[in-house]
Amino acid sequence: MVAKRIISLLFACSMALEPAAHVYAQNYNLPNLGAAGGATLSQLQERQLGEEIMNEVRSDPTYLADPETMEYLNRIGYRLVSAGPGSPYSFEFFPIRDSSINAFALPGGFIAVHTGLVTAASNESELASVLAHEIGHVQQRHIARMLENQKGNWAMTLGSILVAILAARAGSGDGAAASVIGAQAAMAQNYLSFSRDAEREADRVGFNSLVRAGFDPKGMEQFFERLDFNNRAYEGARAAPAYLRTHPMTVDRMSEAQVRSRSVRAQKHKDSLDFYLIRARLRVLQSNRYQGWSDAMDYFKEEAKTAKGYEAAAVHYGMAVAAQRMKNPTLALQEIEKARQMTGGNSAIINKLYSDLVFESSPNQRARGLQLAKQAYEKSPLSAMLLENYASLLLRDKKYSQAVELMRKQHAISKSTVTYQSILGRAYEAMGKRSLSHQAIGEMYALQGQKVAAIQQLTLAQKANDADFYTMSEIDARLRELRADVEFDKKHQ
Structure with missing residues (x-):
């Protein structure tokens, strides 16, 4: 899809920031990759640019407006941001429906995560290491410096990108993609070596944030090893992993990741239940077709034979999500009840789906479903996911004035x-x-x-x-x- 190809290229050729702050490099003992000689865009202008691009991204079919996933990604993301060197921007992490293993940053602190990255992560620290890397790009102002390195070409490139996005929305087809690809090709040779240095610096900044946030230091090393294995499988072919096409991988990056992870005290990170639940959820939502949901159901049935603990609960949750999409409410309710029993009824993500399925099960169960949604929200009143669910059920139950009152008084969004x-x-x-x-x-x-x-x-x-x-x-x-x-x-x- 044209829009997906546009999005995957934005990180490489559409950001415009101000010069890097030297204090970041000093505090983290990083090399100075160079500062811009003059202002390009102010921080406010850069945020506005990011908002403009996000307006287009949010209109794309691949943008996954899933409250559960967004809340989880932003929780992990802000845990890493707070452990890093600081940033003038507020961050927003969002999922893209794409099975490839990738993530990318946009101007102003917007970070996209492909669903394929989450489903491919073997543990939460691997996922966090990629988010930390992308956060590092933003915190180190890499694209400002990259654009300064282009010495004037960035304006043409930004214009080409934005025109291409608008053309894609208007249905211009592959001509729009060609416009973006042409803009990228014109700059590729100029920024390649700089980009490699930026990748290494983002690795270092990201690793420090990863460790300070309490994740396993080996997360980044393990992720790189998996990428390298996949890359060897694709060697000589065009279909190399998407992450490697947008994030140049070198032997130095891999060896440095190994040295860093072994230079700090080992700290075990226990993966959260939410990690397993969201990973299972995205295995279903990665497709918007019946066959994809059916394939996910088959996968979960096989996993259920050996899964234990959190992974077992996530398998049943995933089956419930798939069954709901496949219009099998009876099976969905059976599976979510199993997941709920395994977790003691303490998971907000599971409780949200449970209240939905109870509400939908029969007219006689609407009051109970609504009460379950209310209880879940009151237990976590700052959860946007639970607020939206409760308000939506109020609307479906024709309790309109209550929905308005709820939205007026809440503090979640x-x-x-x-x-x-x-x-x-x-x-x-x-x-x-x-x-x-x-x-x-x-x-x-x-x-x-x-x-x-x-x-x-x-x-x-x-x-x-x-x-x-x-x-x-x-x-x-x-x-x-x-x-x-x-x-x-x-x-x-």
Whole structure:
């Protein structure tokens, strides 16, 4: 798919940051790869660039808007970020539905993780080592320095990338991919050696974060060894592992990973239950077709013969996820009950699916399913995953005013999120509050970068005119702001 190929190339040729902060290198005893001679983009501009790219990524079919996976990846990611040298950006980790083993960073702290990376990881430390490496790229400002190294070519490349993304969304097919590939090819020779140095530096920074965050130091070494094994299997072929195509692997990187892991005191990291659950979940969600779900079910049935402990619970959870997708609610409920019994009912991820399946099992069980969702959320009120689940079940049970009250009082997610505005929009629409509904849907579109659609919704909100004076004034002001933004964009195209 064209969009997938675009995304896989973005890390190599679309970032633009300011010069690297020398204090990072000093604190971590790192070599100075060079600082930019002049400003390229400010930190604010770089974040805005990342947001613009993310607007396109979120519209791509490969973007996996899965609350469970997002919450898990961000929990692991921020554990690593807090153990690192610091960054001027807030991070966002998100999954991409792609079976290849890969991860990549975008401008402004956005980090994508392929589902294939999670399903291929043999333990949590391996997965964390890749996230730590990508975080290292952002914290060390590598792309700012890479673009400075291009001495002026970066603007052309960024333009080519963004045009290509827009063309792909418009259905231009392989012409869009060719545009991106052409932009990459024009720069490839110039940044290859720099990129290798950047990879090694990201390894060092990432390793320090990995150890400080309490993960197994051998995680990175083990991951590299698996990549090397896979690479040998593909030697001479085009289909080398995706991670190696976007992250140059050298003998030095592998040997340095071995030396580093053996130079620190060994610390065993016990893999979390959530790691096994998310790995099983993504084995199912990696496909959006029945055959893929059926294949996952067959895999879990085979694994169930020998799996123990957390892995056994994850196998039954995975079977429940697959059965739900395959429209077999009876089997799904049987399997999730097994997983729940194995974990003592203490897993938020398992409890979320359990409440869903109970709610869906029959009209008589809706109240029980809703109560289970409420209990799970109240136990972990800062969980966006559990909040969204509880609110969604309230909407499905036609308890619209309760859903609105819940969203207004909660602290799990910001008002400036698509999820928040989407839930409010649906609730207000069902309640017949047209201005509030169109306002929420308009804000949802605005957050997705769809300013014209946002203006259309807010105009409908204005015409409905069935909210209080304060809300209508807020809508009027927001309309003026968005229209001014659209005019500005037109003038500067």
